[in-house]
Amino acid sequence: MMFTLSQIIFLLETLIFLAAVFMHLVHKNSSLISLYRVQSFIVCIFIFGSAIVTSSALLMFVGILIFGVKVIVAPYFFTKLIKAYHVKSTSSTYLNGPTTLLVVAVLTGLAHSHYFQPLTTLVGENPDGLLLSLAAILISIFLLINRKGILSQMVGILSLENAIVSFAFLSELEATPNMQIGIIFDLLVWIIIVYIFAGMIHEKFGTLDSTVMNNLKEE
Amino acid sequence: MALLIIFGIILISILLSSLVKKRSQALGRVAIVASIIELLATLFVFNQVFKNGVYALSSYFLVDYFGIIVMLIIAVIGLVASWYSVGYLEVEMARGFIGYSRVKQFFILLHFFILAMFFAVVTTSPILMWISIEATTLSTAFLISFYSKPSAIEAAWKYLIINSLGLLIGFLGTLLFFHPAIGNPHNGFLTWGWATANVSKFDPHIIRLAFIFILIGYGTKVGLVPMHTWLPDAHSKAPVPISSLLSGVLLNIAFLAILRFKVITDLVVGAAYSQGLLIFLGLISVLVPAFIIFTQKNYKRLLAYSSIEHMGVVALGFGFGGAGAFAAILHMLYHSLTKSLLFLASGNIFLKYGSTKIKNVANVLKTLPGTGILFFIGFLAITGMPPFGIFLTEVSIMVAGIKSYFWVVAVAVLALALIFAGFLRHIAAMMFGGPEKEISLGEVNKNALAPIILLAVILLVLSFYLPNNLKSIITLASLAY
Amino acid sequence: MLNLISAQFSFFLALLLLAIGAVGSLTFAKKDWLANLWGNGLAILASVSGLVAAVKVLIFNEAFTYTINSTFSNLSLSLAVDKLSAFFVLIISLVAFLSSIYGIGYVKHFYNKYNLGVLGFFYNIFLVGMLFVVSAHNGFFFLIVWEIMSLASYFLVIFENKENNNIKAGSLYLVMTHVGTAFIMLAFLLLYRATGSLDFSVIKANIGNASLLIKNLVFIFALIGFGTKAGIIPFHIWLPSAHPAAPTHVSALMSGVMIKTGIYMFIRLFVEILSGTELWWGATILIIGIISSLLGVLYALTEHDIKRLLAYHSIENIGIILLGLGSAMIFLSLNLKTLAALSLVAALFHTLNHATFKALLFMGAGSVISQTHTRNIEEYGGLIKFMPQTALYFLIGSLAISALPPFNGFFSEWLTFQTIFSGIQIPDILTKSMFILAAGSLAFTGGLAAACFVKAFGVTFLARPRSVAVLQARESGFFMRFSMAALALATLILGIFAGSVSKIILGAVNNLTGFQRVSGIFFTQKQTFELSNGFAAISTPMIFVILSVVLLLIYGIVKILTSKRKVKIGRTWDCGTKLEPQMEITATSFARSIVIIFKGALKPSKQLEIEYRDADMRYFPKSRNVELGIVDVYRFYFYQPLRDLMIRLSGYAKNVQIGILNVYIAYIFLILLILLFVQS
C-alpha cells in the first residue's frame, strides 16, 4: 500500500508545479502568498527527506533554516506589506485568464519536448518529476512577465528559486549544505531589501503597480 | 596572506565608517586608505602570480592569470572612484542634495560592493562566485537609488529584478554544469580545478544546454544586448563614482564568470560552439547601441550604451579566439580605464551644469577647461581613435576575426564608425557651442580633477608602453581561449 | 656636404624636430610670439631636413626601410621610403617649408585671440602624421598615422572655434574621414585575409593567391576610403567647408598636400600592390576624374567665397590627376607598360604642380583676408593698388592653375593631354570613346578654370574698391610675401625645367615594381621634351625665352616710335555718368552666363522677393531682392536622406527601451528559448 519513494517525490513535485500554475490565476495577494507558503513547505520536505537519507545533521539544520526563512519570515513580510499598503487584489495580468493557461500549457509541453531531453539522462528513477520541475521553472519566469504588481514580481522570483531548488533535489545536484546556508542567507537579505524597496516605491509612486514605473525610456 | 589583508582591511573600514558619528573627513580618509592598501596587496599578489603562475591561499581562494588582471582593475578603479567620491559627495552635501547619514550609508555600501567584487574574482567554487555576484547586485541596489528620486528608485527596482532573474538562470546553469558530481560524495566542494581535471566525465549535450543558461544568466550581468535593458537606467541614475565602478569593473567580473565556464565547455564540446554564441551576442551588442547612440539626448546614458557596445566588442574578441582573445583582455583593461575616466569627468560636468541633458550643456571647454580636455581625450579614446589603446585592440580583434567571419567584421567596423559619428555629434555640441549665459567659469570641486588626470595618465602610458610582465600575464591568460 | 648625412638620418631628424616643435609650442603656449616662432621655426627646420632626405632618395637613390616590432602580433612600425614616397615627402616638405614661413607672418593676427601653443602643437603633429603616412609600410601602422593625420587636421580646422560653422565643418570632416578609414580598414583586412599579413611587401609578394572577388572588393573599399580623403566628387562635400575654416597656412597645406596622400595610396595600392589591375578599375577612376574635374570647376565658378572657390579648384585638379592615374591603370590592364609609365609621370607631375600653385593661391587669399577681414569676393576690388606684390603672386598662381604657358600648370596639363591622346589610339571602341570624353572634359576644364580665375583675380584685385574694408588694406608682412614669392618662383622654374623634373619623376615611377624594365618613353635634351613615338614635342624654356625676348623687343620699338607722345590720366569714360563702385562687374554676374549655360548640371536656384509700397496696389515696388544660389545636389539627394535614415533607424532601436519591466523580462525569456531551439 505504501507508495514507493519515487512516487511520493513525484507527487510532491506535482504539488509544486500546481502551485506555480495557480499563482497565475489567483486574484488576491494573500492567496498568492499562501501558495508560495505551500511551495516552500514542500521544498523543506525534500530537504528533510534527503537529510534523513544522507543522515547528515548539517543538512537537517539547513532544512530548518530554510523552513524558517521561506515558510515563516517571507510570508510574514509579505502580509505586513499587504496590510500596510492595503493592496488586497493584485493588479491584473497582461494576458487574460484563458490565454495565460494556454501559454502555461505550451510551456509545460515545451519542457517535456526533445529540447530538454538530454536532461532526463541526468537521473535514473524519476525523469518525469524532473521535467515537471523544469516546467515549473519556465512557468514562474512567465509569471514575472505576466503579472503587473510589485508583490507578484517578488513572489515570482521566489517561486522560480523554489522551482530551481526542487529541480536540484530531484536530480541530486543540490549543493553542499554549507553552500546552501550561503544561498539561504543571500535569499534572506534579498527579501529584506525587496521589502524596503516596496516601501520606497509606495512612498514615491503611491501604488504598488509596476505599470506606473515606465518613464525611464529613450525620448 | 595578501587576500586576507584585503578582506580584513575592507571589513575594518566597514566597521570604522559605521562608527563615525559626527561630520568629519574620516569617512573619506578611511575609504581612500583602505583602497590604497588594497592596491598594494593586489600588486603584491600580481608579482606572486607573475613568479609562480598561481597564488592560492587555501583550497577556497585561488588567483589565476585572468583573475589577477580583473583584480588589478578592481583595485585601480576602486581607488580612483573612492578618491573622487570624497570630493563629489562633499559638493553634493554642500548643496544640500543629500544628508550626512546618506554619505555614511554610501561609504559602507561601497566597501561591501568592493568586498563582494574581490570575493567573486578570488573564489574557486562557482557557487560561491554566484553568491558573491548576487551580493554585488544587492549592495549596489541601494547605491543606485541613492538620490531617492522616483526615477532612481525605478531604475534600482528594474536593476534588482532583472539581475536577480538573470542570476537565478545562471544558478540553474551552474547546477547543470556540475552534473558529473552526482553520486560521488566528494565533500561536495566543486572547484574549477576539479572540473578541468576530469573533463571526460562531462556529457556534451548537458554542457551545451548548461552553457546557454550560463551565457543568458551572467550575460544579463554583463549587459549583452537582449538582456541589457537595465544597464542604461541603472548607470545613468547612479551617483557618478558608482556608475564608473559598475561600468568599468562589474561588467568585467561577470564576463570573467562566463569565460571560466567557457574554458570547460570548450574542453568538452569544442570551441566552435561557445565562440558562435559569443559572436552572435557580441555582434548585436555592437549594432543596437550603435543606432541608439546616434540620437541620444542624455550624456550619462550615452556612456552606458557605449559600455554595452564595448562589451559586445570584447565578446566578439573572445568569439574570434586566438590573438583576438589577447586583444579582448587588453580591450577590457583599456575600456575600464577610459569608461571610468569619462564617467568621472561627466560627474564634474553634472556638478557644474546640474543637468544630464546634452542640449543644456554647452561650451564646456570654456567653462571647465580641465574637465573639458579630459572629457575630449576620453571621447577620443572610447571611440577608438589611434593614439589610444582601444584602437589597437579593436583593429587586432577585427584582424583575428577577418579570416573566417568577413561579414561580421564588416558590419562591426561600420557600426563602430556610426558610433563615432553619433558620439562626435554630441561631444562637439557639448564642448563648443555658443557663449553660455550665466555659467560661472572654473572647476566646481577642486580635488575632483586629480583622480581623472591619474586615470588619463595610466591610459596614455598603457596605450604606448605595455610593461612586459603585464603583457606576459595577458598572453598566458589568453592561451586558454 | 650632402653625402655627409644619409637620407634615413635626415628623415628621422625631420620627425624629431617636428616632435620637439610640437611639445615646445605647447610649453611656450603662454607667450604668443614665442609659441608662434617655436612652432613654425622648428617646422621650417624639419621641412628642410625632409627636403634633404627626399632629394637624397630621389636623386642619389638611397631608399631605406626601418622596422620596430610592437606588442601586437601584426602591428610593426615599419617605414619604407622608396622613390615614390620620397617624391611625396618632397612635396610635403616643400609646401610645409613655405607655409611655415608664411605662418610666422600670418599667425600674428591671432595674437591674444587664440592659444597659439595649441596651433603649433597640432600643426607639427599634422606634419608628422603626413610624413609617416607616405612612408608607412605596414597596414596597421598606416591606419594609426592616417587617423592621427585626420585628427590633427580636425583640430586645426576647428582652431578658430569662435565661428560656429567652423565646428560644423570640422565635425563633418572628421566623420567623413573616419567613415573613409573604416572602409580602408576593411580593405586592409581583406588583404590580410587573402595574404595572411598586413605588411605591404608581404602583401605585394603573395597577392597572387587573392581571388578576383577579393581584389574587386579591396578596390571598391580603397576607392571609397582614399577617395573621401582625396575629395573626389561623390565624397567631396567636406572639402569646401573644411579647408576654408582652417587658418590659411594650414588650408594651404591641407589643399596642396593632404589630399595628395589619397592619391599616393591610390598609386601605392592599385598600381604597385594589386598589380594585375582590371580594365574597369581604370575606367571607374577615369570617369571619376572626368566628373570631378568638370563639376569641380563649375562649382568653383558659382562660389563667391574666395577660399571655398580655391577648395573647389582642388577637387578639379584632383580630377585631372585622376585622369592621368585612370589612364595609367587602363594601360596597365592592357599591358602597355610605356604608356602607363608616361601617364603616371603626368599624374605625379600635376600633383607637384598643384601643390605649389594651390598653396600660393591660398596664401594670396589668406593675405587678402587678413587685411580685409572678410572672405566674400564681392567686397574686394582694387586691391592691386593696396597690395601690389600679393596681387602679382596671385596672378602668377592664377596663370599657373589655368595651365597658361610659361608656368608649370601648362606642362603637366600638356602631358596629361598626351597620355589621353595616346589612350584615344587604343583600338577598343569603348575605351576610345571614354578617352575622347576625358580629352573633352580636360579641354573644357582648362577653359572654365581660366574663366574662373579671371573672375577671381579680376574682381578681387582690379578696378575700384567695392567696400570700405579694402581701403585700409596694407601690403602683407615680409614673411608672407617671401613665401609667396618663393612659390611663384617655384611655379616658374618647374614650368621651365619641366624636362629634367619629369626625368626625375620617371625615375620614381620606374622604381615601382611593375615598371622595372620600362624605358625610352621620352627623351629630353636641353629641356625639350619629346615623346619617343615622335607624336609630340614641346620645349617649355623655348616658350619662356621667346615670349620675354619678343615682348622686350616690341616694348623697345614702340617706346622709341612713340617717345614724343604724352600719356594723360583721366576718368574712365562711362557714357558721361559718374562711375559708382556698384557699376563694376561682380563675381556672381561674371559667372552668371556660364552658370546658365550649365544649368542642367548645376541646377541654379533663384528666389525673387518684391516688397511693394502698398500691398494691394502692387504697382510701385519699394524694394526687390534676388537671391541666387545652387542646390547642393549631393547633400540634398544622398547625405541628407542617409542621415534621416540613420535617425529613423535609431528611433526604432530606441523602442527597445520601452520602459516596462515585464517587456524586459520577456526579452530575456525569448532569447533563452531562441538559443535553446537554435542549438539543439
Added chain:
Amino acid sequence: MTIIIWTIQLALVPILSPLFLGVLRKIKARFQNRVGANIFQPYRNLWKLFHKDEVMSEDASWIFRIAPYLIFTITIILGASIPLFSTWLSNNLLSDFLAVVYLVALSTFFLALAGIDVGSAFGGFGSSREMTLAALTEGGFIFSFLALSFLAHSTNLFFIASAVSVLPLFSFTPIVLVFISFVIIMLCETAHFPFDNPATHLELTMVHEAMILEYSGKRLALIEWAAANKFLIFLALGANMFFPWGLTAQTDAWSVVSALGIFVVKVLILTTFVAILESSIAKFRFFRLYDLLFTAFILSAMAILLIL
C-alpha cells in the same frame, strides 16, 4: 638664305594682316552697296593711332598698361610658328598645336583682365562674355587639330600640313567635318559674325570691342593690330591646314615667291568667304552660341572616331 626665309616668316603676318582686314571691309561695304574705305585704310588708322596722345583711366593698374604689348607679342610668336608658305621650318619647337591653343588662351586671359581693370560696366560684361566663349571654344579648337594630328601621327603643325597634302581621297569626309568645326571656332575666336560684330559699339552685342573701349593712342593701335594678326593667323591656319598645296620645301627665290603668291590667293579666297558669311547671316543671340560651339566639338569628335 635661311635668314631671309626667317625674316619673311616673322614679318609676313604683321605686315599683311591690316591688308586683309581692309579687303574684308571693302567686300562687306560692296555687299551693302557702299563704296567702302580704301583697302589700305587700316594701315593709315594704325599710323594715325601710333602718333596720337593717350588718355588712360586712373583706376587702371599695370596690367592694363602691359596687356597690349603681351597680346601683340603672342600674335607675333604665333605668326612665326605656324606654316605660312614653306614647310622648311618644321623643326620649330613652338608649333605644337596645344602650345598654339594655350598661347591664344593666354592672350584672351590678359585681354579679359585688361577689360575688367578699368572698372567700367562695359569692360566687365565684355570680359565675362569673352571668357565664357573662350572656355567653350577650347574644346572644339583642340579637337579639330587633334583629328588632323591623328591623320598625320604628329601634333606638329608643319607635319600635319605636309601629311594632309598627300592624303588620299577616301579620308575626305572627316576633313570636311573638321573644316566646318574649325570655321566655327575661327569665327568665334576672331570675333566675327555669328558670335560678335567687330564693327559695332552697341553694348548689347559687342564682346571683343567692349574690352578695348578704354584703350587709346599707341595701346589701341597695338590691340587693333594684334586683332588683325589674330584674324590672319586663323585664316592662315584654315588655309594651310586644309588646303596645304602651295607650301614649298625648297629655298630658292622663285619657289618662295610663288609660294607667297599662292598663300595670298588662298587667304583672299577665305577672306571673301568670311565677308560673304558676315553679310548674309544675322548675329546669334548670346545664349544660342554655346549650342554652336558644342556642335563644333561634337563634329570634330565624330571626325576622330571616323579617322581612328
